Amino acid sequence: MTAIHPPSHKVWWKQPVDRVEVVWIGIALVWCLIMFFFMPFWHVFGDQNYSGEAYRVTPERFNEKVNELVEQYTVRYETDRQIPVVRPPAGSDIYLLARLWDWYPILELEKGQTYRLHVSSVDWQHGLSIQPININFQVLPGYEMVLNITPTEVGEYAVVCNEYCGILHHAMLSKLYVVESDRNGEPQS
Amino acid sequence: MKPEFRTCPDSGLVFHRPAENLIKANAIAATIFLAVGGLLGLLVALTRWPAVQLLDAAHFYTVLTGHGVVLLLVWILFFEMALLYFCSAVLLRSRLATPRMGWLAFGLMLVGASITAVAILQGGSSVMMTSYVPMPAAPHFYLGLILFAVGALIGTFIFFGTLVIARDERTYEGSIPLVTFGALTAAIIAVFTIACGAIILIPTFLWSIGYISEIDALMYRLIWWGMGHSSQQINVAAHVAVWYAIAAIVFGARPMSEKVSRGAFFLYILFISIASAHHLLGDPGLSTEWKIFNTSYAMYLAVLASLVHGLTVPGSIEVAQREKGHNKGLFEWLRKAPWGNPVFSGMFLSLVGFGFIGGISGVVMGAEQINFLIHNTIYVPGHFHGTVALGTTLAFMALSLWLVPILFRRELIWPKLAMWQPWLFGIGTALQAFFMMGAGTLGVSRRHWDMAFAGSAFEWAYPGMAYTMMALNGISAIMAVAGGAAFVIVIVGTIFFGKRKGAIEYSATRPEMLRGPAASLSGHGNIGLGAKGFPAPGTFVLAMFLLLVFVVYYFVNYGYLASVWKFS
Ligand code: HEM
Ligand SMILES: [Cu+2]
Numbered sequence: 001m002t003a004i005h006p007p008s009h010k011v012w013w014k015q016p017v018d019r020v021e022v023v024w025i026g027i028a029l030v031w032c033l034i035m036f037f038f039m040p041f042w043h044v045f046g047d048q049n050y051s052g053e054a055y056r057v058t059p060e061r062f063n064e065k066v067n068e069l070v071e072q073y074t075v076r077y078e079t080d081r082q083i084p085v086v087r088p089p090a091g092s093d094i095y096l097l098a099r100l101w102d103w104y105p106i107l108e109l110e111k112g113q114t115y116r117l118h119v120s121s122v123d124w125q126h127g128l129s130i131q132p133i134n135i136n137f138q139v140l141p142g143y144e145m146v147l148n149i150t151p152t153e154v155g156e157y158a159v160v161c162n163e164y165c166g167i168l169h170h171a172m173l174s175k176l177y178v179v180e181s182d183r184n185g186e187p188q189s
Numbered sequence: 190m191k192p193e194f195r196t197c198p199d200s201g202l203v204f205h206r207p208a209e210n211l212i213k214a215n216a217i218a219a220t221i222f223l224a225v226g227g228l229l230g231l232l233v234a235l236t237r238w239p240a241v242q243l244l245d246a247a248h249f250y251t252v253l254t255g256h257g258v259v260l261l262l263v264w265i266l267f268f269e270m271a272l273l274y275f276c277s278a279v280l281l282r283s284r285l286a287t288p289r290m291g292w293l294a295f296g297l298m299l300v301g302a303s304i305t306a307v308a309i310l311q312g313g314s315s316v317m318m319t320s321y322v323p324m325p326a327a328p329h330f331y332l333g334l335i336l337f338a339v340g341a342l343i344g345t346f347i348f349f350g351t352l353v354i355a356r357d358e359r360t361y362e363g364s365i366p367l368v369t370f371g372a373l374t375a376a377i378i379a380v381f382t383i384a385c386g387a388i389i390l391i392p393t394f395l396w397s398i399g400y401i402s403e404i405d406a407l408m409y410r411l412i413w414w415g416m417g418h419s420s421q422q423i424n425v426a427a428h429v430a431v432w433y434a435i436a437a438i439v440f441g442a443r444p445m446s447e448k449v450s451r452g453a454f455f456l457y458i459l460f461i462s463i464a465s466a467h468h469l470l471g472d473p474g475l476s477t478e479w480k481i482f483n484t485s486y487a488m489y490l491a492v493l494a495s496l497v498h499g500l501t502v503p504g505s506i507e508v509a510q511r512e513k514g515h516n517k518g519l520f521e522w523l524r525k526a527p528w529g530n531p532v533f534s535g536m537f538l539s540l541v542g543f544g545f546i547g548g549i550s551g552v553v554m555g556a557e558q559i560n561f562l563i564h565n566t567i568y569v570p571g572h573f574h575g576t577v578a579l580g581t582t583l584a585f586m587a588l589s590l591w592l593v594p595i596l597f598r599r600e601l602i603w604p605k606l607a608m609w610q611p612w613l614f615g616i617g618t619a620l621q622a623f624f625m626m627g628a629g630t631l632g633v634s635r636r637h638w639d640m641a642f643a644g645s646a647f648e649w650a651y652p653g654m655a656y657t658m659m660a661l662n663g664i665s666a667i668m669a670v671a672g673g674a675a676f677v678i679v680i681v682g683t684i685f686f687g688k689r690k691g692a693i694e695y696s697a698t699r700p701e702m703l704r705g706p707a708a709s710l711s712g713h714g715n716i717g718l719g720a721k722g723f724p725a726p727g728t729f730v731l732a733m734f735l736l737l738v739f740v741v742y743y744f745v746n747y748g749y750l751a752s753v754w755k756f757s
């Protein structure tokens with residue numbers, strides 16, 4: 001029994017180390033370094049990153065920006081609750097607001113176009129989870145996160161809240177549409 | 190001197206009576222909370238089984254908050270207090286520093302845990318163990334946690350005090366044993382952890398009673414995870430120490446080299462603090478450089494430390510087995526291991542499960558961009574049941590099955606049940622982790638009452654496979670809980686009904702000084718397969734296999750990530 005006894009040499013750091021340990025430490029260290037360098041590498045060569053762009057924002061200010069977007073670009077309403085679907089121009093700034101317990105508004109985007117998506121919460125913390133591609137971000141009140149997104153596939157996506165936000169958290173679900181891009185940039189009717 | 194010391198005739202350990210009593214009290218409290226928390230876990234898992242959905246939403250969130258707090262904080266910390274007292278007073282044959290303060294610590298922890306438990310049960314504090322602001326909990330939810338933490342801090346200082354006493358009174362020769370060193374690592378991290386806890390929970394408490402108007406959501410997360418993450422490093426240091434202890438107890442294994450094992454523990458202290466960054470990879474408001482640096486410190490040296498223990502713990506067992514003559518081939522040492530002894534099987538399942546399930550998944554999802562695929566999905570609970578349930582909890586169970594009979598001088602009741610216990614709990618938990626990780630990969634959220642989104646204005650259906658996985662998770666949970674119940678039954682049964690092993694007599698004379706085994710500068714002789722310096726070739730092969738799985742899984746995830754929408 002010796003891991004529960006004092007080490008055999010009083011000066012334990014003089015005990016020789018077996019080669020098997022040295023070899024393993026070397027291999028493991030190389031892997032650890034690879035894992036570290038892969039993160040900056042992906043920032044340069046990968047297409048899925050978050051730049052870290054974010055701003056402080058008050059709930060009131062964010063609400064205003066969202067309402068501007070909705071006023072300008074609403075193309076239709078969905079569900080009994082008349083939730084607006086907005087179709088902003090390709091390449092523009094778009095806004096998505098999280099609140100208890102819905103996402104506002106519904107976004108309709110064009111495939112292959114890049115948008116500056118601003119996300120924030122006006123009350124508690126929420127989680128932005130886009131399904132089925134399964135991309136997930138934290139949404140914080142007071143912070144406006146900016147993601148440059150480029151949908152690559154046409155379809156109907158779900159926007160799920162995956163940060164616990166109270167009793168109706170499980171019902172906080174919305175849609176996001178990605179449609180074929182049309183040349184002149186006008187919304188199809 | 191009062192008759193305060195006894196030497197255990199079975200194990201040779203020396204117990205200082207006040208330390209012994211405190212170890213018993215903390216271990217019993219831990220076991221009771223484990224039973225409660227496990228039951229809550231069963232309710233959670235059965236609710237998340239879509240076809241069963243046992244509880245309604247309000248109860249589910251309350252029970253889930255309870256499950257997280259009771260197991261992650263209360264069970265583990267009570268047990269760790271017992272472990273700290275054991276690794277100091279018992280392993281060093283010393284008297285315990287300030288036993289009265291030990292009872293104060295115990296009382297504070299008990300009262301604190303009870304206050305928080307009441308707050309949760311009252312239903313107004315279903316905020317999850319993370320209690321992210323600005324979602325409010327009742328003030329006594331935070332107050333109980335603060336009292337609990339103060340108690341744990343006192344216990345930690347008693348541990349330090351006992352080390353000082355043991356050194357002053359020369360109760361041992363040379364350096365402290367490796368296991369005590371591991372416990373020391375855990376205790377040092379605990380001080381940092383509890384400081385973070387105080388910095389964030391005290392203002393949050395003041396906020397909840399109206400003295401502070403606002404707490405920034407991001408700052409809360411940053412500091413909360415300074416506590417939440419480091420406390421996991423306490424657990425890792427503690428359960429690695431337990432692995433070494435069990436290797437020593439069951440096999441008489443010596444650390445392959447003290448230098449490497451101690452160095453690895455030391456890395457935990459150096460490279461832990463802000464590694465909480467990996468909880469914030471998907472958050473706005475922190476720069477990319479900050480995230481990448483703080484999630485890895487440029488070389489993942491805390492991960493390296495765990496990889497080192499992953500070799501040296503089984504390696505020390507392999508060396509011990511080979512020296513005993515199980516020296517054929519790569520794996521005779523492992524085949525001939527005492528698989529029917531729950532102390533060993535629990536430890537080994539904990540080691541393998543922690544490495545392959547908890548460890549790999551944790552590091553992979555801690556890579557900045559892969560995190561976007563996993564953040565807040567049920568993959569995350571899958572991962573940490575691999576670390577904290579399979580790794581820490583099972584290691585603590587294994588140690589208890591050895592320690593409780595010694596502490597209480599009673600024979601373990603129902604040895605057959607005890608024999609199956611680690612397998613039930615270990616395999617059940619491993620499957621649970623696996624299925625939660627699978628469902629999370631398909632997008633299912635954590636902390637979510639209904640994956641079918643009942644009551645929402647919209648509809649969305651996860652793939653059928655995700656539903657199947659959540660059902661299988663429920664079934665695995667039943668198995669894990671059966672294993673947990675077996676543990677509680679065996680432990681409680683042993684304490685009350687185990688056959689007595691003879692009178693407990695304390696003596697007034699001080700125990701003899703603890704000495705290390707004779708020096709063996711020669712190294713590990715001629716064992717192994719003949720390769721010089723490779724006394725543990727089987728372990729090396731297993732370690733390389735782990736690394737292979739790790740590397741493949743890492744790049745599979747980046748590969749999948751490359752296929753989704755572009756974002757920057
Ligand atoms: C043996 C039986 C156990 C079962 C059946 C079980 C089941 C579960 C399930 C299904 C979840 C995920 C719930 C969700 O996010 O929707 C969960 C969460 C959790 N479990 Fe367990 N678990 C068990 C043991 C443990 C142990 C031993 C620990 C810790 C030592 C633990 C700590 C946690 C924590 C901290 C959470 C997260 C709570 C939160 O999200 O706030 N569990 N458990
Ligand atoms: Cu939400």
Ligand SMILES: [Cu+2]
Nearest residue numbers: 161163165169
């Ligand atoms: Cu939510």
